[in-house]
Amino acid sequence: MTPASYLIRSASLLGGATADVLVRDGAIAAIGDGLDHDGTTVIDAASLVALPGLVDLHTHLREPGREDAETVETGTRAAALGGFTAVHAMANSSPVADTAGVVEQVWQLGRESGWVDVRPVGAVTVGLAGDQLAELGAMADSRARVRVFSDDGICVSDPVMMRRALEYVKAFDGVIAQHAQEPRLTAGAQMNEGKVSAVLGLAGWPAVAEESIIARDVLLAQHVGSRLHVCHVSTAGSVEIIRWAKERGINVTAEVTPHHLLLTEELVRSWNPVYKVNPPLRADEDVHALRAALADGTIDIVGTDHAPHPSEAKDCEWASAAMGMTGLETALSVVQETMIETGLMTWADFARVTSTTPARIGRLTDQGRPLEVGEPANLVLVDPAARWTVDPQAMATKGRNSPFAGLELPGRVVATFFRGHPTVLDGALNTPCLHGAN
Amino acid sequence: MRHLLDTESLSRDHAIAILDTAQEMSAVGEREVKKLPALRGRTVVNLFFEDSTRTRISFEAAAKRLSADVINFSAKGSSVSKGESLKDTAQTLEAMSADAVVIRHWASGAPARLANSGWIDAAVINAGDGTHAHPTQALLDAFTMRAHWAGLAGTPSVGGDLAGMRVIIAGDVLHSRVARSNVWLLRTLGARVTLVAPPTLLPVGVEHWPCEVSYDLDAALEKGVDAVMMLRVQAERMNASFFPSTREYARRWGFDDARLARLDALALKDTIVMHPGPMNRGLEISSAAADSPRSTVLDQVRNGVSVRMAALYLLLSGDLKSTPAPAPSAALPLVKDLP
Numbered sequence: 212m213t214p215a216s217y218l219i220r221s222a223s224l225l226g227g228a229t230a231d232v233l234v235r236d237g238a239i240a241a242i243g244d245g246l247d248h249d250g251t252t253v254i255d256a257a258s259l260v261a262l263p264g265l266v267d268l269h270t271h272l273r274e275p276g277r278e279d280a281e282t283v284e285t286g287t288r289a290a291a292l293g294g295f296t297a298v299h300a301m302a303n304s305s306p307v308a309d310t311a312g313v314v315e316q317v318w319q320l321g322r323e324s325g326w327v328d329v330r331p332v333g334a335v336t337v338g339l340a341g342d343q344l345a346e347l348g349a350m351a352d353s354r355a356r357v358r359v360f361s362d363d364g365i366c367v368s369d370p371v372m373m374r375r376a377l378e379y380v381k382a383f384d385g386v387i388a389q390h391a392q393e394p395r396l397t398a399g400a401q402m403n404e405g406k407v408s409a410v411l412g413l414a415g416w417p418a419v420a421e422e423s424i425i426a427r428d429v430l431l432a433q434h435v436g437s438r439l440h441v442c443h444v445s446t447a448g449s450v451e452i453i454r455w456a457k458e459r460g461i462n463v464t465a466e467v468t469p470h471h472l473l474l475t476e477e478l479v480r481s482w483n484p485v486y487k488v489n490p491p492l493r494a495d496e497d498v499h500a501l502r503a504a505l506a507d508g509t510i511d512i513v514g515t516d517h518a519p520h521p522s523e524a525k526d527c528e529w530a531s532a533a534m535g536m537t538g539l540e541t542a543l544s545v546v547q548e549t550m551i552e553t554g555l556m557t558w559a560d561f562a563r564v565t566s567t568t569p570a571r572i573g574r575l576t577d578q579g580r581p582l583e584v585g586e587p588a589n590l591v592l593v594d595p596a597a598r599w600t601v602d603p604q605a606m607a608t609k610g611r612n613s614p615f616a617g618l619e620l621p622g623r624v625v626a627t628f629f630r631g632h633p634t635v636l637d638g639a640l641n642t643p644c645l646h647g648a649n
Numbered sequence: 650m651r652h653l654l655d656t657e658s659l660s661r662d663h664a665i666a667i668l669d670t671a672q673e674m675s676a677v678g679e680r681e682v683k684k685l686p687a688l689r690g691r692t693v694v695n696l697f698f699e700d701s702t703r704t705r706i707s708f709e710a711a712a713k714r715l716s717a718d719v720i721n722f723s724a725k726g727s728s729v730s731k732g733e734s735l736k737d738t739a740q741t742l743e744a745m746s747a748d749a750v751v752i753r754h755w756a757s758g759a760p761a762r763l764a765n766s767g768w769i770d771a772a773v774i775n776a777g778d779g780t781h782a783h784p785t786q787a788l789l790d791a792f793t794m795r796a797h798w799a800g801l802a803g804t805p806s807v808g809g810d811l812a813g814m815r816v817i818i819a820g821d822v823l824h825s826r827v828a829r830s831n832v833w834l835l836r837t838l839g840a841r842v843t844l845v846a847p848p849t850l851l852p853v854g855v856e857h858w859p860c861e862v863s864y865d866l867d868a869a870l871e872k873g874v875d876a877v878m879m880l881r882v883q884a885e886r887m888n889a890s891f892f893p894s895t896r897e898y899a900r901r902w903g904f905d906d907a908r909l910a911r912l913d914a915l916a917l918k919d920t921i922v923m924h925p926g927p928m929n930r931g932l933e934i935s936s937a938a939a940d941s942p943r944s945t946v947l948d949q950v951r952n953g954v955s956v957r958m959a960a961l962y963l964l965l966s967g968d969l970k971s972t973p974a975p976a977p978s979a980a981l982p983l984v985k986d987l988p
Contacts, residue, residue, distance in 0.1 A: 409854030410657065412757040412781035412829055417853070482758035528735050530756035530779070
């Protein structure tokens with residue numbers, strides 16, 4: 212069977228000039244006006260924006276171990292619908308992804324699903340316990356070629372362990388993605404510590420618990436000359452510390468989630484645990500600092516922290532509920548709403564923070580590439596004028612815990628091309644790409 | 650108003666309607682036959698996820714004096730996950746046609762979750778949730794203060810508020826649902842509240858509350874005060890370094906014999922001393938203070954039953970609609986029907 216070819220007619224490339232894009236044999240074969248459509252499937256992309264496929268550095272796919280919450284299959288379907296062509300699967304599965312065997316299993320499940328590239332994240336410490344380095348080198352050398360290591364969900368709080376991890380991953384150009392949360396300052400924490408927690412009588416998660424770890428880690432990264440990535444930055448103070456570190460030339464990158472760009476702690480007053488997340492929703496001034504930081508490059512990328520949970524984990528009182536929100540199928544719209552509709556960013560900036568830079572941090576060579584002839588055809592077509600109302604029941608993820616439920620948002624993913632194959636067409640799942648996976 | 654969940658959202662009219670109704674209910678407690686037929690045939694469930702003998706028996710007495718059927722449900726120590734048991738228990742009660750659920754829960758917000766989740770149709774009364782709220786405690790405190798304040802002014806309690814009253818609430822504010830309910834209710838009723846606590850036992854964000862804050866109990870007393878409410882302090886807080894020792898706590902923030910005498914020296918002869926109980930005698934309050942004529946501790950317990958009768962009655966009779974409740978005599982027709 213000859214792989215199909217597609218002519219994307221009149222798309223606005225990165226929101227700029229309009230051109231036709233010919234996709235053939237998994238790559239961009241031609242870009243120009245009035246390209247010959249003979250033998251191709253034509254996709255009318257007039258009024259659509261063409262972007263490089265989104266790359267998520269922070270996804271919880273839950274498999275192995277919590278297949279009731281999500282599987283690689285359901286999570287990557289959600290990713291494709293959200294415009295992603297690659298996701299990094301966080302290590303807090305069961306068993307923990309702390310050996311070559313587990314990361315290869317996740318990587319293999321991703322290949323078999325064929326909706327996106329699944330890049331496993333390796334645990335920093337055995338069992339996420341913080342006591343002993345996991346076999347980072349074995350995971351790096353495995354078929355999964357792990358480059359991002361994280362105990363996400365738990366902070367590598369021991370400064371010596373963090374130092375060793377930062378040093379060790381230099382051997383294979385890895386990066387430590389830190390979940391910055393001082394554990395002693397956040398024992399039993401339920402929400403942001405401040406005006407609202409004082410009234411609600413919920414144990415506070417103070418900003419300083421995040422900021423103190425980031426301050427320590429950027430200094431450690433500088434001291435040992437390694438690469439640090441800060442997961443889900445959530446406070447204005449963290450932004451200031453990262454800005455300071457970058458001015459000093461420290462090799463640090465930072466991430467913000469869509470929900471921290473849009474939602475605030477005021478929602479906790481509803482007592483609805485769908486708003487319970489770690490790090491917690493913060494104050495209005497934090498949201499605005501995060502947006503400004505993403506726009507000016509202090510924060511490098513958007514990571515979804517997609518965290519599906521079964522309904523019983525949220526259908527309870529606040530303190531008993533699990534932390535986390537789904538995000539893969541809403542990320543594009545929320546970032547459009549908060550960054551593009553506000554005039555803070557262009558679609559070219561959007562491509563940088565959702566695709567190019569996350570791919571670079573994860574050392575993915577065939578993702579986040581420019582829209583140029585010869586590049587891998589990992590693309591997404593977006594209708595920026597569309598508006599839709601978020602309905603968690605209609606999502607591909609197993610998780611129904613979307614904090615955006617009922618919200619009307621801009622932007623719709625019309626098509627996603629993964630290695631030249633449309634995984635999504637007309638806004639609906641098409642077929643997976645089961646050929647040519649590397 | 651279908652539920653009583655906190656005092657932050659309780660309007661002045663509703664608060665006064667509850668206090669005025671409680672005033673009528675208190676008369677019932679003085680009778681030989683302490684019972685009204687008001688809630689005959691209605692079912693009130695006391696759903697307690699946390700130990701509390703005092704609050705539970707107060708609600709039980711209140712419901713029984715209104716002739717309701719009372720079911721006591723202690724859900725503590727369930728082996729299923731804590732979250733599951735709240736939903737499952739609620740649905741069980743719904744299946745048994747509970748008209749009101751009085752809930753005490755270790756988790757802040759659990760009563761609001763129960764009221765708003767769609768799991769249950771009954772009226773929900775918060776009998777204390779985590780470190781969030783304890784509205785009937787605040788109402789009984791306000792009832793006690795109002796009786797005292799009206800007595801000093803020589804005016805009737807009914808219809809009155811706490812305008813101009815100076816109140817100190819001292820102790821572990823951080824972990825106190827009693828403080829979180831009193832601050833808002835007392836403010837709504839016109840009192841001026843000062844919180845006094847060690848800085849470690851005040852929540853970050855307290856500066857946004859409608860009250861004054863002080864670290865110095867003596868200085869707060871010097872400014873003049875009409876009611877001093879001491880909050881229970883758990884001695885175990887010492888182990889988490891909220892304060893160095895129980896002795897240091899008692900010296901700086903306890904209402905001890907010297908501070909009791911200080912009220913006399915300051916010519917504050919009408920100032921009352923309150924405590925929600927149970928008391929740690931010798932820690933936050935001395936025995937002499939707890940047992941002095943200024944102490945209203947037992948009045949508070951007695952008033953608790955009246956206030957809870959009023960809350961149950963008004964919620965179940967539907968008389969706390971969005972409009973202010975009518976005058977108490979009209980609000981309680983069944984009281985007049987009594988033999």
